[in-house]
Amino acid sequence: DVKVTQSSRYLVKRTGEKVFLECVQDMDHENMFWYRQDPGLGLRLIYFSYDVKMKEKGDIPEGYSVSREKKERFSLILESASTNQTSMYLCASSSPRRVGLETQYFGPGTRLLVL
């Protein structure tokens, strides 16, 4: 069973704080993704990584950065948190190695409140 874990289920931060969200997967997946989920907007891709130290912007990268120093760990960083970054953040992983089986497996999510 694929296991994707996130460091916190709930987080409360103040405007201007630097925020780190961590994601760990145990299936040796090459690809990892960060999404934010907002009511009525579905899941929107922030950043993804296809290998260690490699990253690409998704649809809404502004205000975020990422880090992938190890294959199993992908961090999302809010350099200076703002109230409009209050959201549910979901991490996911997948592997392209098995042709036709690129299912994305999601973590439990981190609900972030920025005051």
Place this chain on the structure above:
Amino acid sequence: GENVEQHPSTLSVQEGDSAVIKCTYSDSASNYFPWYKQELGKRPQLIIDIRSNVGEKKDQRIAVTLNKTAKHFSLHITETQPEDSAVYFCAASIRGGSARQLTFGSGTQLTVLP
């Protein structure tokens, strides 16, 4: 980039009835269409997917149909049960580049009334 529209945003059905959720996509190069189910307070989980070389796929009570010409795909749930109540997301994806990215629809809250 790809744009996925999903309808309806909410759907209520009586237990035992069928439910249909529809999605349209914009990029004709999209070739993979998964559906995810998210129960309240839980993570999204893949329930079924279809590739562009197939028109229909079925797994017990759920089925997905794809019309490439119309750029339209649908999720069908038959004999609905209370445990089918959840938010359902469709997605579309193009294989290529560094990794397969998914573009999600806005979600459908399905409520199955006992």
